[in-house]
Amino acid sequence: METDGGERSISGSSYKRQDEKFKSVRRVFRIMDLVSERGExxxxxxxxxxxxxxxSSCYYLLGLLVDEGYIERVSQGGGYRIGPALPSLHQGKPRSDFDARIEPAVKELAHRTQRHAYAAVLWDGEVVVTQVKSPPRSPPVGVVKGFHGASHALALGKVLLASQGAEFVDGYIDDYGLEAFTPRTIVRPAELHAQLNKVRMVGVGADFEEFARNLCCVAAPIYSASGKVEGAIGLSTTTRRxxxxxxxxxxxxxxxxxxxxxxxxxEPDIKDGKNRKSG
Incomplete structure (x- = not known):
């Protein structure tokens, strides 16, 4: 029906259907908030x-978010965490293009070495693993695609933190602390600064059972044409190997x-999406 002004009014049932749609949208955003805060x-x-x-409705919404890469299931514990699509969304299309361009190098690294190969970027002060390439018939090892955090305990994270300078590293320590994942994890700021200085000098980062037992990694920076570190690429192996x-x-x-x-x-320089949280 139409109002006196010629505008079409919406019936009560239509309002109800619209309200239900908006509720679903709100629930999606609420899920993202909850997963970000304590999803695992x-x-x-x-x-x-x-x-x-x-x-049932919750599983449907979770399934949509998982399919689109905005969240992902945690293999142990049954919880969820933020997926790799969010950093790309935050940083814009050029970051997705970055991953697409370096993917052949990551794949070739895994194929050539028959080891797990990784790519990562720094987002919001933390390392985010954007690619994991595994050799055929190889069980999952190390960190999964979409993993974020533990920058001080991962070779990939050390490479990316080192590219930012001492002041940024101090900010990272203030924001996230130096959590001990294993007895080998660096937990003293002075020791982390010393190791990152070495990474800057030699151009390679490493971790030896610092994030997980029997997991050792080596990583190196990926540069843009102007010499800016845009990401990192790495390999993992066992302590024995x-x-x-x-x-x-x-x-x-x-x-x-x-x-x-x-x-x-x-390619032109990719927009910087790695500033720490403000405030």
């Missing part, structure tokens, strides 16, 4: 209760980083 501790049943819907493979892994990762940097050489 929340099951789908708890999330359904928090957002005020039934379990690192003794024999460490030197070879280092040179192989450096070559892969050079290849990835070449893939970016014709």
């Amino acid at each position: 501790d929340l099951t789908a049943k708890q999330l359904a209760r928090e957002i005020g819907t039934n379990l 690192i003794r024999d493979e460490g030197q070879r892994m280092t040179s192989t990762v450096q070559r892969a980083a050079a290849e990835a940097s070449t893939l970016l050489s014709d």
